[in-house]
Each structure stands twice: as structure tokens, then as C-alpha cells.
Amino acid sequence: MKPNIDYSLYLVTDREVLADRELCAAVEEAIKGGVTAVQLREKCTNSAEFYEIASKVKAITDKHNIPLIINDRLDIALAVNAAGVHLGQQDLPAKLARELIGSDKILGVSAATLQEAKTAAEDGADYIGVGAVFPTLTKQDARAVSLEDLKQIKKSVSIPVVAIGGINENNVEGLKAANIDGIAVISCILGKSDVRAAAELMKKLVQV
Incomplete structure (x- = not known):
């Protein structure tokens, strides 16, 4: 049965932002701080390493009953029995992915x-990640999306819309007018020295 996901504070991982800190420990701290979903994003690893990392992260997310979404790699998502997969416009077509992963x-x-x-x-998506709503350093090829575009997308689809791209504690308030279902963040949590406190702050800001 498909999990019912709270997208309000959706963490996307990036080990470069973490520097020398350990990924699983940071993910657990973020979850303790209020993160509601985790997407594992590994752009520079081979399949064996990605599988190993995904298995370890899933042990953490399972422990806290938080859904794990795998970025791009449908095979890894299935191999670790993740909650799902997130695809970009250059990845497998959504319609085909839906056929492969099932309902x-x-x-x-x-x-x-x-x-x-x-x-x-x-084509069968359960949610849409829309961005970049603000300039971002973690995705060099990100396309800009205005607040008006975000509002229009939210009004035009019946599935949850999650904003992504450069969102932090200083600009998140500006997204509330779009009535979105959640924010996807990286640096404003994983880039902070106290990951748990950073997550707690973002959680408060999305709940206000």
C-alpha cells in the first residue's frame, strides 16, 4: 500500500554540503528536528556505493518511520525497498517509471x-518538485521558477507541490502565498553546524 507522505519539510541530501560530517548521523539529527521526508541524492557514486549508502540511510528513516525517496535511480529505490523515487526531466519518463515501480x-x-x-x-506522479524558486548553489543547472509560476502550477494540478531551490530561513515566508504542500531543502539544514536545531527552525517556519 502506498504510504501517505507529509511533504512539509522534505530533506534532500548532499554530502558535499556536509563536508566531513557523517551522512547517516546528520539525517537522523534532521529527522529528530522535524524533517518529514528524506530524499537520498547521490550524483557522484557508483551503483555499489549508492546501494550501500541507501541501505544505511533507510535503516535510519525506517527507525523513525520517515519515508525515503531515492533520487534518479529507480533500480536503487527498488533494491532497498524505498518508499519511492524522484525523477528529473532528463531521467526515465514518469509513465514508464510508474509501470516499473507499480502503484x-x-x-x-x-x-x-x-x-x-x-x-x-x-503520467502518474504522486507529487511534483517545482524549482528553483530561489538561486541555488547545490544544483548548477537549475531553472528559475517565479512565485507566480509556482502559484499557477499549484492551482493547475491536484497532486502535492513541493518547492525547491535555495530555500532557507530568510526567504521561506515568501512562498506561503503559493499555498504549496511543502519545501525541499538542503543547505539550510545540512549546511548548518547544528543540524537538529536548523531543522527545528525550518519546521517552525513552515508551520506558522
Whole structure:
């Protein structure tokens, strides 16, 4: 049965942001601080290493009953029995991914335009990651999405919309007018020396 996910504070991992700190420990601290979903994003690892990391992170997310989403790699998501997979516009087509993972897994799709968002919803996505809503350093090829674009996408699809891209404690308030279902964040939690406190702060800001 497909899990019912709270997307309000969606953590995307990036070990470069963590520097020399340990990923699993940081993820656990973030969850203790209020993170509601975790996406494991590994752009520079081979399949064996990705599988090993995913297995360790899933042990943490399972312990706290938090869904784990795997970025890009449908095979890894299935191998570790993650809650689902998140795909970009250059990855496997969402319609095909849905056929491969079945109806019980979560399928997220990145979108930067209204048409991409509508197509993702039609093709079986459970939620859409929309961005970049602010300038970001963690994704060099990110396309800019205005607040008006975000509002329009939210109004035009019936599935949850999660904003991503450069979101932090100083600008998150500006997204509330779009009535989105959650924010996906990296640096404003994992880039802080106290990950748990950073997560707690973001949790308060999204709940206000």
C-alpha cells in the first residue's frame, strides 16, 4: 500500500554540503528536528556505493518511520525497498517509471514549467518538485521558477507541490502565498553546524 507522505519539510541530501560530517548521523539529527521526508541524492557514486549508502540511510528513516525517496535511480529505490523515487526531466519518463515501480511506490517528478507539471501529474506522479524558486548553489543547472509560476502550477494540478531551490530561513515566508504542500531543502539544514536545531527552525517556519 502506498504510504501517505507529509511533504512539509522534505530533506534532500548532499554530502558535499556536509563536508566531513557523517551522512547517516546528520539525517537522523534532521529527522529528530522535524524533517518529514528524506530524499537520498547521490550524483557522484557508483551503483555499489549508492546501494550501500541507501541501505544505511533507510535503516535510519525506517527507525523513525520517515519515508525515503531515492533520487534518479529507480533500480536503487527498488533494491532497498524505498518508499519511492524522484525523477528529473532528463531521467526515465514518469509513465514508464510508474509501470516499473507499480502503484504502491511514491513517484516524484521535477518540473519548472506548467506544462511539465501537468504532464507529470497525467503520467502518474504522486507529487511534483517545482524549482528553483530561489538561486541555488547545490544544483548548477537549475531553472528559475517565479512565485507566480509556482502559484499557477499549484492551482493547475491536484497532486502535492513541493518547492525547491535555495530555500532557507530568510526567504521561506515568501512562498506561503503559493499555498504549496511543502519545501525541499538542503543547505539550510545540512549546511548548518547544528543540524537538529536548523531543522527545528525550518519546521517552525513552515508551520506558522
